[in-house]
Amino acid sequence: MNGRPISGASVDARRGRGRRGGPLALLLTTALFAVTACGGGGGSDSDDDKPGSGAGRQKNNEPSAAVVAIAPKDGAKSVATSGALKITADKGRLTDVKVSDADGNTIDGKIVKDGSAWKPAHHLAASTKYKVHATAKDSxxxxxxxxxxxxxxxxxxxxxxxxxxxxxxxVGVGMPFSVNFTRGITKPEDVEKAIEITSKPEVEIRxxxxxxxRIDFRPEEYxxxxxxxxxxxxxxxxxxxxxxxxxxxKSVSFTIGRSQVSTVDAKSKKMKVERDGKVIKTIPITAGAPxxxxxxxxxxxxxxxxxxRMNGETVGFGGEYDIKDVPHAMRLSTSGTFIHGxxxxxxxTFGAQNVSHGCVGLRDVRGGGDKKTPSAWFYEKSMIGDVVVVKNSKxxxxxxxxxxxxxxLDWDKWEK
Incomplete structure (x- = not known):
């Protein structure tokens, strides 16, 4: 050794040859190049198109193309109760719609078949604040x-x-459900839709x-x-x-009691009282005079x-009669037909002559205090909604x- 320092290049070369040798270095370099060339190619084999790739996540994170539109506009006041609420979806389908008032009561509605709109089942209440939440999905x-x-x-x-x-x-089997309105109705279809009558057991009601x-509801038979x-x-x-x-x-419920149908024969001057299809009593009567x-x-x-009190002046008979204490009176018509004591x-007279002014009379006593009279008996056995059929009157x-x-009125003249 001559004491001169060895150059850095010579030292590095020696170290390189001593540790990995020339052929190994060449092989690694070639392999690295091959990997780099493969990874840089395009086409469908790119990792960017595979599930979980950055490009896939970016696509899923894009805003929905679906657009939900609600009328009336947010914060609107004095909105009409019918026809104003409209919910639609563009470039997508409605999947969920909820319309509710401040108490959480929801408005029934239906998403149309193609998902483009939601329609309420009925009108909205007046003076009410509603909240609307609508969701749609794109393709x-x-x-x-x-x-x-x-x-x-x-x-x-x-x-x-x-x-x-x-x-x-x-009530009795003959009672219809009747509603009298305080104002004349000129949009009857809208009012009809707002009244729902159901029964158990179920039966068609028209x-x-x-x-x-005024609107009345009834089934085909009693x-x-x-x-x-x-x-x-x-x-x-x-x-x-x-x-x-x-x-x-408002919701109103009532129950139908036993069946009682009484038939007055103005010719024979008798009344048969039927309870659940069986005659329980026959009573002499007097019907209207000729x-x-x-x-x-x-x-x-x-x-x-x-x-x-029954006063002839109230039903067009002038001063023909004014009886202040008619006992056991049951109304059969608005025009003044009663069945009474x-x-x-x-x-x-009873069972023999027709002498009344159009009512059906039963024997009674003044004040109606005798419970044994036919009139008292019939009054106690009757309820609102019972049927009285009159036949053979002229x-x-x-x-x-x-x-x-x-x-x-015939059944086919009642509207569904």
């Missing part, structure tokens, strides 16, 4: 949602429906308007005993006539009065709307 399954709120109008003019029978009552302020009937009046927000809105939302005959037809008891005629058939006498 890639990405969701888009929108939330809005609005408040419906406060009507200046309103109407309600007075109904019979009363909620929770038990309706009929009388004028523009109700079956034990039937429970429910009427839902969803009138709040219904525009019954221009600028006049319903303000009533000049003031009793209506024929099926009549329903709508009112029971232990004592009442009669204490002023001789006992021999008069016309009572009109279906004269009282709650729906059974005198």
């Amino acid at each position: 890639e399954g990405r969701e888009s949602a929108k939330d809005t709120s609005f408040t419906t109008l406060t009507p200046q003019n309103t109407f309600v429906g007075h109904f019979t029978p009363e909620d929770g009552s038990k 309706h009929k308007w009388y004028g523009n302020d 109700w079956k005993p034990g039937t429970k009937v429910t009427a839902r009046l969803n009138l709040d927000g219904v525009e019954g006539r221009p600028g006049v809105y319903g303000k009533q939302s 000049g003031t005959t009793t209506y024929n037809g099926k009549m329903v008891i709508t009112e029971k009065l232990k004592v009442t 009669n204490y002023w005629a001789a006992p021999s 008069d016309k058939q009572v009109q279906w709307f004269n009282g709650l006498n729906a059974w005198n």
Whole structure:
């Protein structure tokens, strides 16, 4: 060794040859080049197109193409209760829609088959704030949602429906459900949709308007005993006539009691009382006199009065009679037909002569205090909704709307 330092290059070369040798280094370099060349190529083998790749995640994170549109606009006030609420989806399908008021009550509705729109099942309530949440998905399954709120109008003019029978009552098999409105209705279809009548056991129920302020509902035949009937009046927000809105939302239920149908034969002057299809009593009666005959037809008891005043002037008979204490009176028609106790005629009249002004009379005593009289017995055995049929009278058939006498109109004339 001559003592001169060895150059750095010579040292590095020696170290390289001593550790890995020339052929190994060349092989590694060639392999590295091959990997680099493969990874730099294009086409479908790129990792960017495989599940979980950066490009796939980027595509899934793109905004949904679906656009949800809601009318009325967010924050709108004095919104119409019908026709104003519209929810649609563009470039996608609606998947979920919820419309609810401040109490959490939801509005029923349905998404149309192609998912392009949602339609409410009925009108909205008046003076109510609603919240809307709607979600749609585009063709890639990405969701888009929108939330809005609005408040419906406060009507200046309103109407309600007075109904019979009363909620929770038990009535006879002939009782229809009848609603009288405080304002004349000029949009009957909208009001009809807001009244739902159901029964258990289920039976078809149809309706009929009388004028523009009354609607009655009934099945084809008398109700079956034990039937429970429910009427839902969803009138709040219904525009019954221009600028006049319903303000009533109520559910009414009543039950049908035993069957009692009594048949008055004006010719034989007798009445057969049938309970659940069996005759339980035959009672002598007096019907309308030749000049003031009793209506024929099926009549329903709508009112029971232990004592009442009957004045001929109120039903077009002038001053022919004014009896201040008629006992056991039960109304059969609006025009003044009753079946009632009669204490002023001789006992021999009943079953023998027709002497009334159109009512059906039963023997009674003044004040109605004798429970053994035919009139007292019949009064105690009868309930609102029982049927009294009059036949063989020389008069016309009572009109279906004269009282709650729906059974005198053919079934095919009642609307579904």
